[in-house]
Amino acid sequence: MPLTPNHALRPARPDDWDAVAALLRAHALPLDGAREHLSTFLVAVAGDRVVGCAGAEVHGDAALLRSVAVDPAWQHRGVGRQLVTRLVAEASRRGLRQLGLRTTTAADWFRRLGFERRPPGEAPVALRASAGFGGACPADAAFMALDLVEAPPAAAPHLAAWPVVVIGAGPVGLAAAARLIERGIEPVVLEAGASVGAHLLDYGHVRLFSPWRYDVDAAMAAQLEATGWRAPPPDELPLAREVVERVLQPYAALPAVRRALHLHTRVTAISREGFDKVKSAGRDAAPFVVRAVQHGRERVWRACAVIDCSGTWGSPNPLGADGLPAAGEREHADAVFYGIPDVLGRDRARYAGQRTLVVGAGHSAANTLLALADLAAEAPGTELVWAVRSPAPARVFGGGAADALPARGALGSALKALRDGGALRFVAGLRIAAVRRDGATLTVEGQGPDGVPMRIDGVHQIVCATGQRPDLATTRELRLRLDPWLESTEALGPLIDPNVHSCGTVRPHGHRELSHPEPGFYTLGVKSYGRAPTFLMATGFEQARSVAAAIAGDVDAADRVELDLPETGVCGVDPSAPAPVTAGFAPAPLAAGDCGLGGCGRPAAPPVRREAARCCA
Known part of the structure; x- marks a missing residue:
C-alpha cells in the first residue's frame, strides 16, 4: 500500500528488529514481547529505512493492536493511520470480531479511528490475563476496542431439544462425551469403526511417549472411579491398545455412554436443515443434519451442536512430495x-x-x-x-x-x-x-x-510415514474457517506450525480457537491441527472441557485454561530462517476467543473480544 511514491507498507522481517526497537524506545513503548511477535507487525518504509510500525497479535477471533509508533520526522503524514487502517482491514477480512488495545497517551487519536474506551472489566478473560493488563502497561492505561462484526444471535430455544453429536469415539471424542454428560447434556457419539479407539488399535503395538497422566481425561476418570475403576500408574508408558483396553472400552460400557454410542457408523455429510452453505437468513436457528451410513443403511441425526473428533489417521499423506500420490503409487x-x-x-x-x-x-x-x-x-x-x-x-x-x-x-x-x-x-x-x-x-x-x-x-x-491430513469432504456444506496450508482451525495455524512448534510448545486453547463461522460446530482433537503433527492427547482433553462448557453456556469455565503441558527440547527454529508472515498477523500465545456458541439454546457467549497485549502509545 503506497503512502507516497517513496513510501510503502509491508510485513516486518526479522532484520527489521533493530529499527522497530528504536522506534518503540523513542516513544517509551514496551519492548516486552515485541521481538517474539515481530511477525505480527507491519512496517512503513522509506527507501530502506523503517519509519513506522504497528502490530496485531491474533487470539482466536480477535486481536491485540500494539506498538503503534512513527518516526518523529514522518509524523503528521498519515503513516500511523495507514498502519492501523491496514491492520483493521486485514482483521476484518479474516473475520475477526474485535481489535483491542491499551494506551496511556493516545486515546483521542485512537478514538478518531473508531476505537471506543471501555471499562477494563468488559475486556474478555483472555485479554485481562494478558501481559497488557498484567504489567507491560501501567495499571491506569485505558482499554479501547473496535468491534469489527456483530455478535452472532443466540440460537432459537427449540434447538435445546436436539442432542450434541460427537463424531469419533477415540480418546478426545469420548472425553467430549464425558464433559457433556457431566453437564447434563445428551450426546450422540458416532464411530465409524467396530470399537471405540479404532485408530489407536490400528497401531496398538506402539508404546506412547506420553505417560498415563497425560492419557486419561479427568471427567472420564471421575465417572469410571464411581464404579470402582482404578487409574493406571501415572508415570507408566502405555501401549496404544492399552489406552483402549484400560480406559476407553470400560468407559464405553458405562450405561450413559453405551446408550449414546453408535459403532459401525460412518458420517458422510453435515449441513443445516433446509440451508445450503450459501443461505444465511435463519441459518443459526436451524438444527444440524448429520448423515451417516450404519451397517450399509443411511441414517440421519439432528443436532444442536456438532463436535468433530474424527481425527486424521484414516487420511494418510501420499509418498509424492507434491502432496499427490507419486506416479505408480496406487498401482503398487x-x-x-x-x-x-x-x-x-x-x-x-x-x-x-x-x-x-x-x-x-x-x-x-x-x-x-x-x-x-x-x-x-x-x-x-x-x-x-x-x-x-x-x-x-x-x-x-x-x-x-x-x-x-x-x-x-x-x-x-x-x-x-x-x-x-x-x-x-x-x-x-x-x-x-x-x-x-x-x-x-x-x-x-x-x-x-x-x-x-x-x-x-x-x-x-x-x-x-509422511503424516496425515484431515478429510474435509463431510463438512463441504458448512461455513468453516481453516488455515490455508495446514487445514487446521484457522486461529491455530501459526501456533502449531511444525516448523516452529513441538507437541509441548503449543499452548492449551479452547472453544474460541476451535470454533468456526458456523455457530455450534467445533473441530477437536488431532483434526483441529489439520496437517500439523504437533498434537498431544492432553491438549484434546482440554479442548473437550472448554467446548462442552461453551455449549452449556458456562463461558467463564470455557475461557479458563486448566492444563500445563510438558515442554520439549524441540521448541524452536533456526534463528537465521525467515519468520512466517501473513499480512502482519500471526497469533500470539493462545488465549480464548468467542465462537458464536449458544447453538443448543443455552446461554450464548458474550460478543467476542480478543486480546490486546501491550500499550500502543
Whole structure:
C-alpha cells in the first residue's frame, strides 16, 4: 500500500528488529514481547529505512493492536493511520470480531479511528490475563476496542431439544462425551469403526511417549472411579491398545455412554436443515443434519451442536512430495503400508528378509525404523533404507535428554544412533515423484534439493510415514474457517506450525480457537491441527472441557485454561530462517476467543473480544 511514491507498507522481517526497537524506545513503548511477535507487525518504509510500525497479535477471533509508533520526522503524514487502517482491514477480512488495545497517551487519536474506551472489566478473560493488563502497561492505561462484526444471535430455544453429536469415539471424542454428560447434556457419539479407539488399535503395538497422566481425561476418570475403576500408574508408558483396553472400552460400557454410542457408523455429510452453505437468513436457528451410513443403511441425526473428533489417521499423506500420490503409487499399493506396521508381530513375515524403504521424518517413521532394526538382528537379509525430504532431519531426533517426555527424547536419540552406526542407508533430500516395478523389486525415483535426479533401487516394501491430513469432504456444506496450508482451525495455524512448534510448545486453547463461522460446530482433537503433527492427547482433553462448557453456556469455565503441558527440547527454529508472515498477523500465545456458541439454546457467549497485549502509545 503506497503512502507516497517513496513510501510503502509491508510485513516486518526479522532484520527489521533493530529499527522497530528504536522506534518503540523513542516513544517509551514496551519492548516486552515485541521481538517474539515481530511477525505480527507491519512496517512503513522509506527507501530502506523503517519509519513506522504497528502490530496485531491474533487470539482466536480477535486481536491485540500494539506498538503503534512513527518516526518523529514522518509524523503528521498519515503513516500511523495507514498502519492501523491496514491492520483493521486485514482483521476484518479474516473475520475477526474485535481489535483491542491499551494506551496511556493516545486515546483521542485512537478514538478518531473508531476505537471506543471501555471499562477494563468488559475486556474478555483472555485479554485481562494478558501481559497488557498484567504489567507491560501501567495499571491506569485505558482499554479501547473496535468491534469489527456483530455478535452472532443466540440460537432459537427449540434447538435445546436436539442432542450434541460427537463424531469419533477415540480418546478426545469420548472425553467430549464425558464433559457433556457431566453437564447434563445428551450426546450422540458416532464411530465409524467396530470399537471405540479404532485408530489407536490400528497401531496398538506402539508404546506412547506420553505417560498415563497425560492419557486419561479427568471427567472420564471421575465417572469410571464411581464404579470402582482404578487409574493406571501415572508415570507408566502405555501401549496404544492399552489406552483402549484400560480406559476407553470400560468407559464405553458405562450405561450413559453405551446408550449414546453408535459403532459401525460412518458420517458422510453435515449441513443445516433446509440451508445450503450459501443461505444465511435463519441459518443459526436451524438444527444440524448429520448423515451417516450404519451397517450399509443411511441414517440421519439432528443436532444442536456438532463436535468433530474424527481425527486424521484414516487420511494418510501420499509418498509424492507434491502432496499427490507419486506416479505408480496406487498401482503398487500392495507394497506400500501407510502408518506404523507391526513389524515384530502381526506384519513380521511381510518385512523379514526384505529391503524396506521408510519414508518420513517423524515419530511414526522412527518407531518403524527401530522395529525394523530389531527384526534385522533376528532375520538375515532384512535391510533398512530411510528417506526424508529434508537434507538434515534434525527435528526427528528431538530434544534428547532435554525433552520433558523422556520416552520421546529417547526415541530420537536411538534413531540417531541407528543412523550414525550404519545400520541403515540414509537418503536425505529425496522428493519422491514415482514408484515403478523393476523385475521383482521396486525403484523409487525423485529429485534432490538441487533438482538432480535421485533413485533408490531394489526395494521390496515401502512404509509411508509422511503424516496425515484431515478429510474435509463431510463438512463441504458448512461455513468453516481453516488455515490455508495446514487445514487446521484457522486461529491455530501459526501456533502449531511444525516448523516452529513441538507437541509441548503449543499452548492449551479452547472453544474460541476451535470454533468456526458456523455457530455450534467445533473441530477437536488431532483434526483441529489439520496437517500439523504437533498434537498431544492432553491438549484434546482440554479442548473437550472448554467446548462442552461453551455449549452449556458456562463461558467463564470455557475461557479458563486448566492444563500445563510438558515442554520439549524441540521448541524452536533456526534463528537465521525467515519468520512466517501473513499480512502482519500471526497469533500470539493462545488465549480464548468467542465462537458464536449458544447453538443448543443455552446461554450464548458474550460478543467476542480478543486480546490486546501491550500499550500502543
